[in-house]
Amino acid sequence: MVTIINWIALFIVLVTSIGLLLQRDWRWGIGLLTTQYLSIFWLVQTHWPVSMAAVKLVTGWMACAILAIAQLNSGSSQETEESWPQGRLFRLFTAGIIMATTFVLSLRASSWLGLNLPIAWASLLLIGMGLLQLGISGQPFRVILGLLTIMAGFEILYAAVESSTLVAALLSAVNLGLALSGAYFLNLPQEEKP
Amino acid sequence: MSAPILWIFLPLILAGFLLLLRNQKVIALIACIFTLFLTLAAWLLPMDTAMAIGNWSFKVTSSFEILGRHLVLGSADRSLLALIYGSAIIWFAFAPAVKTAHRLTSLGLAITALLVAALAVEPFLYAALLIEMAVLLSIPLLSVSGQRPGKGLIRFVIFQTLAMPFILFSGWLLSGIEANPGNLGLVQQAAILIGLGFSFLLAVFPFYSWIPLITEESSPLTVGFILWMFPTVTIFFGLGFLDHYTWLRDAPTLGNVLTTVGILMVVSGGLLAAFQRHLGRIMGYAVIMETGYSILTLSLGGTVGLNIFFMLLVPRTLSLVIWAFALTILKEHSPTLILSDIKGLGRSWPFATSGLVLANLALAGMPILAGFPPHQAIWEVLASTSLPAVIWVLIGTIGLFFSAVRVMLTFTAAPEGAHWESHETGVQRILLAISFLALLMLGLFPQWALPLWSNLPAIFTHLGH
Numbered sequence: 001m002v003t004i005i006n007w008i009a010l011f012i013v014l015v016t017s018i019g020l021l022l023q024r025d026w027r028w029g030i031g032l033l034t035t036q037y038l039s040i041f042w043l044v045q046t047h048w049p050v051s052m053a054a055v056k057l058v059t060g061w062m063a064c065a066i067l068a069i070a071q072l073n074s075g076s077s078q079e080t081e082e083s084w085p086q087g088r089l090f091r092l093f094t095a096g097i098i099m100a101t102t103f104v105l106s107l108r109a110s111s112w113l114g115l116n117l118p119i120a121w122a123s124l125l126l127i128g129m130g131l132l133q134l135g136i137s138g139q140p141f142r143v144i145l146g147l148l149t150i151m152a153g154f155e156i157l158y159a160a161v162e163s164s165t166l167v168a169a170l171l172s173a174v175n176l177g178l179a180l181s182g183a184y185f186l187n188l189p190q191e192e193k194p
Numbered sequence: 195m196s197a198p199i200l201w202i203f204l205p206l207i208l209a210g211f212l213l214l215l216r217n218q219k220v221i222a223l224i225a226c227i228f229t230l231f232l233t234l235a236a237w238l239l240p241m242d243t244a245m246a247i248g249n250w251s252f253k254v255t256s257s258f259e260i261l262g263r264h265l266v267l268g269s270a271d272r273s274l275l276a277l278i279y280g281s282a283i284i285w286f287a288f289a290p291a292v293k294t295a296h297r298l299t300s301l302g303l304a305i306t307a308l309l310v311a312a313l314a315v316e317p318f319l320y321a322a323l324l325i326e327m328a329v330l331l332s333i334p335l336l337s338v339s340g341q342r343p344g345k346g347l348i349r350f351v352i353f354q355t356l357a358m359p360f361i362l363f364s365g366w367l368l369s370g371i372e373a374n375p376g377n378l379g380l381v382q383q384a385a386i387l388i389g390l391g392f393s394f395l396l397a398v399f400p401f402y403s404w405i406p407l408i409t410e411e412s413s414p415l416t417v418g419f420i421l422w423m424f425p426t427v428t429i430f431f432g433l434g435f436l437d438h439y440t441w442l443r444d445a446p447t448l449g450n451v452l453t454t455v456g457i458l459m460v461v462s463g464g465l466l467a468a469f470q471r472h473l474g475r476i477m478g479y480a481v482i483m484e485t486g487y488s489i490l491t492l493s494l495g496g497t498v499g500l501n502i503f504f505m506l507l508v509p510r511t512l513s514l515v516i517w518a519f520a521l522t523i524l525k526e527h528s529p530t531l532i533l534s535d536i537k538g539l540g541r542s543w544p545f546a547t548s549g550l551v552l553a554n555l556a557l558a559g560m561p562i563l564a565g566f567p568p569h570q571a572i573w574e575v576l577a578s579t580s581l582p583a584v585i586w587v588l589i590g591t592i593g594l595f596f597s598a599v600r601v602m603l604t605f606t607a608a609p610e611g612a613h614w615e616s617h618e619t620g621v622q623r624i625l626l627a628i629s630f631l632a633l634l635m636l637g638l639f640p641q642w643a644l645p646l647w648s649n650l651p652a653i654f655t656h657l658g659h
C-alpha cells in the first residue's frame with residue numbers, strides 16, 4: 001500500500017513540476033507548488049517521523065502563502081518572459097528529457113542510497129525541473145519557484161540520510177527565506193523603461 | 195555567559211534593533227561601538243576561565259547547545275573573531291559618510307553574526323545552511339530601491355543557494371569515508387561534490403559571472419562588504435574541511451587543482467579588468483582576482499601558504515573599503531560610472547579618484563602600497579615551485595595594473611582650464627586621507643599588521659602546525 005502511495009506521490013510531483021514549468025499565470029504556479037508540497041510531505045515521512053515531516057508541509061505552504069500575498073500586492077497576473085525560447089512545446093520536450101535522465105539516474109541512486117525508486121526519482125526529478133526552470137527563466141518569481149523546487153528535491157533525498165532537528169529547522173528557515181526573498185523581489189517597484 | 199551568545203546572538207538582536215532606527219549617524223555610532231566592544235572582547239577575554247572584577251566573577255564558556263547541536267567558539271577562534279568584527283568596524287565607520295549606514299550596519303551586523311555562527315556550528319558541515327541564511331539576508335542589502343532586481347543579484351542568489359545542497363550532501367559522504375576510508379569511489383564522489391559546492395560559494399571560474407554584474411548594479415560600499423565578507427568566511431570554512439579530513443589534505447591532486455583554479459581566476463580577472471569600461475565592473479574583477487590569490491596561496495601548501503593567505507587579509511580589507519567607498523562617492527554624483535562619462539573627474543573629486551586608483555594599485559601589488567608585501571611573498575614562493583605559474587600570474591597582475599593606469603588617465607583627462615576643487619565632504623576627505631596613510635604605512639611596515647593575523651593559524655589543528 002505504501003509503495004502504491006509513493007508512486008502516486010511521484011505522479012503528483014511529475015504533474016506539478018511540469019505544470020510549474022508550463023504555467024504563465026502565477027495563481028496556477030502557487031496552486032501547483034502547494035500540491036507539490038503534499039507529495040513532498042508524503043515522501044519525506046517515509047524516512048522521518050510524521051511530526052517532523054509535517055514541518056516540510058507547513059513550511060512549504062507558508063512559502064506558498066507568502067508568494068501569493070506578494071503577487072497580489074504587486075498586482076501583476078502574467079509576466080512576459082524575456083529569455084528564449086518561450087514555447088510550451090519546447091518546455092514540454094526539455095521536461096521529457098529531464099524525466100528520462102532522472103529516471104536513469106534514480107535507478108542508480110536508489111540502490112546507492114537504499115531508497116525506493118519512486119522516492120529517488122521524485123527527488124531527482126524535482127532537482128532537474130528546478131534547474132530547468134532556472135535555466136530558461138530570469139523572472140524573479142519563476143527563479144524562486146525553481147529554487148524552491150530544487151530545495152524540495154534535495155530535502156527528500158537528504159531526509160533519507162540526515163534526521164537532525166537543527167537541519168530540519170535551518171532548512172525550513174532557508175525555504176521561508178527564499179519565499180520572503182521572492183516576495184521582496186516582487187514588491188520592489190517596477191523599473192521604469194525608457 | 196557563553197561565547198556564542200556574545201558574538202552571535204547579541205549582534206543578531208542589535209541588528210534587529212538598529213533596523214528600527216532612522217538616524218544614520220546614530221545607527222553607525224551604535225554599531226561601531228558595539229562591534230568595537232566585540233573586537234576588544236575577542237582580543238582580551240579568555241574562554242572557559244573564571245575572571246573576577248571586584249566582587250563579581252564570570253566565565254565565558256565556549257559552547258552553546260541549540261536543537262541537539264553545538265555552537266562552539268573556543269580560545270583559538272578569538273583572533274578570528276577579532277579580525278572579522280574588527281574589519282566590520284571599518285565598513286560600518288565608512289557607511290554614514292555615503293548615507294548607507296541604515297542598511298549596511300544593521301543587515302551587515304546580522305550577516306556577520308550568521309557567518310560567525312557558520313564557523314562555530316558543529317558538525318561544521320551545517321555551516322552551509324547558515325551561509326545560505328546570510329545570503330538571503332544580504333538580498334535587501336544588495337537590491338537597489340525603486341528598481342527591479344538585477345541579473346547580478348538573481349544570479350548571486352541562485353549560485354549561492356545551489357552551493358548548499360552540494361556541501362550538505364558531501365558531508366554525508368564524508369562521514370561514510372571516515373567509516374570506510376578505503377572506498378575510493380566514495381572519496382571521488384565526495385571530492386566532486388565538495389569541489390562543486392565551494393566553486394559556487396567562492397564564485398570560482400566559471401561561476402563568477404554575477405560578481406561584475408552586481409558591482410555594476412548595486413551600491414559599491416554594500417557590494418564591497420558582501421564581496422569581502424563571504425569569500426573570507428567561505429575560505430575559512432574550506433580550510434576547516436582541509437584541516438578536518440586527512441585524505442582531502444593529503445590528496446595528491448589537491449595542490450594542482452588549487453593552483454589551476456587560482457591561476458585561472460587571477461588571469462581571467464586581471465585580463466577582463468583591463469578591458470572593462472565600467473568602474474564597478476573593474477572592482478568586481480579585482481575581487482575575483484583576490485579570491486584567485488587566496489586559492490593560490492592555499493595551493494602553496496604547509497604553514498607558508500597559510501601564513502601568506504592570512505597576510506593578504508588586512509591589505510585586502512583596507513583596499514576594498516577604500517575602493518568601494520570612493521566608488522560610492524563618485525556614483526552619488528556621476529550619472530554613470532562608465533569611463534567615457536567620468537573624464538576629468540580627478541579635478542573635481544581628487545580624494546575619491548585618488549583613493550580609487552590607489553586601492554586598485556594596492557590590489558595589483560604595487561610596491562610601497564599595502565598589497566605589495568603579501569603579493570611579493572606569493573611571487574617568491576610560487577617562483578620556487580613553478581615558473582609558468584608565475585608568468586600566468588604576472589599576466590593577470592599586468593591586466594589589473596593596466597586598468598588602474600587607464601582609469602587614472604581618464605580621471606586626469608580634464609578639459610584645459612578646468613580648476614582643481616574638492617567636492618568631497620570633510621568627513622569623506624578625512625576618512626580617505628587616513629586610508630591613504632594606512633595603505634602606505636602597511637606597504638612600508640607590513641609587520642605592523644602581524645599582531646592582527648599571527649594567531650590565526652592556531653585555529654587549524656593540522657594545517658597551522
